[in-house]
Amino acid sequence: MEAVELAEPPSAARRRLSATLGAGVADKRRGSLLALEHPSVLEPEPALVAATEDTPHDDAEPKGKKRASIISRRASTISRVLAFSTTAKSFHEERILATKINAMIWLDEPNSDVDKLRRTLAERLLAIPRFRCVVRNGEKGSVVFESLARSEVKIGEHIVHVDGGNNFGPHEVQELINEAYLSQWHSDMPLWRMKIVTNTGDGRSLLFASVDHAIGDGAGLLSVFLSLFDDESPGGDDSKKGSKESNPMVRGEKRTPTGLSRSHRFVAVMKGIWFGVVTTLFGPPIDMHHLLKVPKSKLSEPSLGKDFAQTRAFPLEEIKAMKNKLRGATVNDVVVALLSMAIARYLKERGDDAVGRSTIRASLPVNMRESGNDGLGNDFVMAILRLPVESPDPIDCVWRAKTYVDELKLSPAFSIIQWLNHNLLHSLPPTLMAGMLLDAFTRPTCMISNVIGPQDKASIGGYPVDDLNFTVSFPNNLYFGVLSFGGTLRISGILDRKTGGDLDELMDCIEDSYDELQAALEGVDEKEPIERPDSTPLRAKILEVLFFVTVVALPVLVARKFA
Numbered sequence: 204m205e206a207v208e209l210a211e212p213p214s215a216a217r218r219r220l221s222a223t224l225g226a227g228v229a230d231k232r233r234g235s236l237l238a239l240e241h242p243s244v245l246e247p248e249p250a251l252v253a254a255t256e257d258t259p260h261d262d263a264e265p266k267g268k269k270r271a272s273i274i275s276r277r278a279s280t281i282s283r284v285l286a287f288s289t290t291a292k293s294f295h296e297e298r299i300l301a302t303k304i305n306a307m308i309w310l311d312e313p314n315s316d317v318d319k320l321r322r323t324l325a326e327r328l329l330a331i332p333r334f335r336c337v338v339r340n341g342e343k344g345s346v347v348f349e350s351l352a353r354s355e356v357k358i359g360e361h362i363v364h365v366d367g368g369n370n371f372g373p374h375e376v377q378e379l380i381n382e383a384y385l386s387q388w389h390s391d392m393p394l395w396r397m398k399i400v401t402n403t404g405d406g407r408s409l410l411f412a413s414v415d416h417a418i419g420d421g422a423g424l425l426s427v428f429l430s431l432f433d434d435e436s437p438g439g440d441d442s443k444k445g446s447k448e449s450n451p452m453v454r455g456e457k458r459t460p461t462g463l464s465r466s467h468r469f470v471a472v473m474k475g476i477w478f479g480v481v482t483t484l485f486g487p488p489i490d491m492h493h494l495l496k497v498p499k500s501k502l503s504e505p506s507l508g509k510d511f512a513q514t515r516a517f518p519l520e521e522i523k524a525m526k527n528k529l530r531g532a533t534v535n536d537v538v539v540a541l542l543s544m545a546i547a548r549y550l551k552e553r554g555d556d557a558v559g560r561s562t563i564r565a566s567l568p569v570n571m572r573e574s575g576n577d578g579l580g581n582d583f584v585m586a587i588l589r590l591p592v593e594s595p596d597p598i599d600c601v602w603r604a605k606t607y608v609d610e611l612k613l614s615p616a617f618s619i620i621q622w623l624n625h626n627l628l629h630s631l632p633p634t635l636m637a638g639m640l641l642d643a644f645t646r647p648t649c650m651i652s653n654v655i656g657p658q659d660k661a662s663i664g665g666y667p668v669d670d671l672n673f674t675v676s677f678p679n680n681l682y683f684g685v686l687s688f689g690g691t692l693r694i695s696g697i698l699d700r701k702t703g704g705d706l707d708e709l710m711d712c713i714e715d716s717y718d719e720l721q722a723a724l725e726g727v728d729e730k731e732p733i734e735r736p737d738s739t740p741l742r743a744k745i746l747e748v749l750f751f752v753t754v755v756a757l758p759v760l761v762a763r764k765f766a
Contacts (some may be wrong), residue, residue: 205654215430220331220427220579269445271465280628281581284640286338286346286417289388298505299641301394301478302416302677303383306428307376307409308663309670315408316664317399319362323664324397325358326412329432333418333579334427336393344632346417351393363398376411377511380697383413384509384676386603394418407669416677419579422570425654425673427579432661432668434657449667462531463606467739468613478587483623484618486639487587489646490564493550493557495709496680497701507700509676512710516691518715529598531735533607534692535653537720538685539565539604540591542651542694544716547592549709563592565683569617584620586611587647597720598733606738641678649681656688 287294288301327333335356336348367375387555388394394415400410414424463471483489492498519534526532542565549557557563567586583639588611591603631639654673661668674697681704682697694713698706727733 209543210433213435215432220430231475233426234482256749266430278714279419279580279582280625281583282417284628285347285415285546285581287633287709289390289394289415289417290338290340297641298503299678300384300506300676301388302675303413304385304416304421304424305380305674305676306412306414306425307670307672307674308412308428308431308668309403310408310410310663310666311669312408312666313369313402315399315401316350317401318664320399320410320664321358322361324362324431327525328395328427329353329356329358331427331579334393336418338394338417339370356393361395362394362399365398365400366402367400367409369402369404369406369543373512375400375508376409379411380511380674380676381508383411386417408666410663416469416675418690420570420581420583421652421675422572423581424584425453425581426671428671429657430658431663433663446680452626454462462735462738463609463613464739466736467610469611470740470742472615474610475616476619478614479616479619480623482587483620484628486643487566487646488562488564488587490648491557493562493563493648494553494555494562494706495546495550495648495698495702497699500535501701502641502645504701506678508702510698510700511674511695511707513672513693513695514710514713514717516693519687519690519692521721522692524729525603525724527729528724528732530737531731532601533608536601536605536608538653538692538694539588539608539651540597540601541713541716541720542599542683543590543592543594543604544600544719545709545712546590546648546713548716548725550592551711552708558592563590564588565590566647566650567611568650568652571617571621584617584624586614586617588651597716597723601720602736602738605735642679644679649683650675650679651683653685654687656686658687658690660689664708720737 234690283595285302288299312752333348333349335353337351339347339349341347342430357676365371379400383396395413397410397412399408399410403409405668414425418424419427466518481544488627490496522534526534526537530534544561565588567588568583569586571582571584591600591607594600594603624732630720652673652675656671657668671686672693672695673686674684674695675682676697678699680699680702684695686693686695694710696706696710698704
């Protein structure tokens with residue numbers, strides 16, 4: 204799973220992100236209404252412009268002389284596909300809504316100073332060039348990011364205030380997510396919005412941000428959200444912003460799994476090569492229909508919206524204690540097992556026999572950046588992970604989850620998919636891609652993403668951050684977001700309403716599965732953890748036999764030939 208954390212002071216992250224997509228553009232409209240409404244947001248910026256040569260324009264200068272023009276940059280292959288939800292008519296006809304990453308940041312203050320927060324957020328976000336860009340259709344089916352001056356960004360429309368009236372609760376949060384998902388972007392505005400909700404029902408304030416995935420992927424955008432924090436947090440240690448546990452699913456940090464035999468590793472690599480080619484050319488494998496999938500007959504119907512719910516906060520130390528009782532297990536292995544157990548429990552309680560008749564899979568965003576490269580843009584591929592829903596025993600479920608995750612870590616499929624996507628997708632027209640994308644999104648049962656938030660105290664604009672949540676809304680069946688923050692771990696879910704499922708019940712199943720696994724490991728001593736069972740598949744064992752026979756028989760055959 205893709206895990207994102209802020210491993211640098213927020214101000215350093217802001218400086219790094221502000222260098223993304225080049226410099227700013229000349230601000231020619233300093234007398235605009237926006238500048239009058241929010242003058243502090245629009246501090247004078249350098250009149251940096253892109254220089255072009257021999258470009259036709261109304262006031263053409265002599266050939267060979269340079270002229271000033273608005274900076275534009277062609278979108279990458281993946282960003283182009285995601286931007287089509289805004290720019291391509293065929294995506295609108297297929298009712299493919301934009302993929303949006305949502306951040307919910309709760310502040311421990313009901314009556315936050317809205318103007319102060321707006322200024323702070325605007326100054327930090329508008330320093331990032333891509334948050335001042337609009338998307339346009341370019342030549343030959345391309346999409347370009349066109350940069351605006353800061354004063355051209357209508358902050359009053361991008362960051363708005365909502366008074367919660369002391370009764371703003373979970374239902375209203377769900378409606379915010381729904382409203383963001385169902386709404387279309389304005390083509391002349393950057394693809395992000397934010398709401399400051401004061402006086403919530405539990406005596407806090409909420410910062411709700413929705414950003415189009417075309418601006419950046421999870422690794423980039425979550426770095427943006429976390430970079431909004433103040434450098435000096437009340438009572439916190441800025442040297443320890445995130446978890447120390449590295450993410451094994453990030454390129455450059457991939458760790459070789461232990462506990463797999465050599466033949467098992469060889470089979471996993473060969474399987475990954477085959478999977479990478481087949482998935483790119485023909486799409487991911489299809490999960491059979493069950494109660495957590497949108498019926499195929501409803502895929503082209505207008506969206507009914509999304510349901511949102513989350514589990515209670517699980518103490519991170521408890522989860523680490525559980526994984527320490529299983530030698531070699533990780534927090535990710537435990538989380539995958541919990542989600543698998545919950546899906547199996549939910550379907551069985553409703554009389555759906557999908558667990559016995561079908562493989563259930565999850566898609567995982569895999570960050571393809573080299574370690575240390577956390578800029579904006581989209582540099583990821585989707586991996587497909589089999590979920591061990593078939594295992595009735597919670598401990599066995601963790602071991603199966605670990606095996607499936609370890610096989611994925613060894614897979615070369617990510618690099619193959621990345622190369623093929625770059626060389627194939629960039630030439631496909633939007634009309635063809637619209638149907639392909641909707642089909643690919645809904646083939647797996649769910650998507651899982653993982654975020655490592657600050658483990659110490661944090662603040663924004665001087666207001667302490669009380670809680671965090673990150674979700675993704677896009678045309679799929681079910682989304683799970685895993686977030687660790689302040690020593691706890693919480694799992695959020697977003698379920699498409701066309702499934703007809705009950706997300707609150709699914710969240711209860713996750714909590715019940717957590718309690719079941721904890722009870723199963725209660726008598727195990729961390730100093731004497733349970734050893735990992737042999738997980739070598741039959742095909743790998745057959746390979747071992749063939750190799751052994753070849754090694755033993757070859758000298759005998761050679762000796763007979765020359766006897």
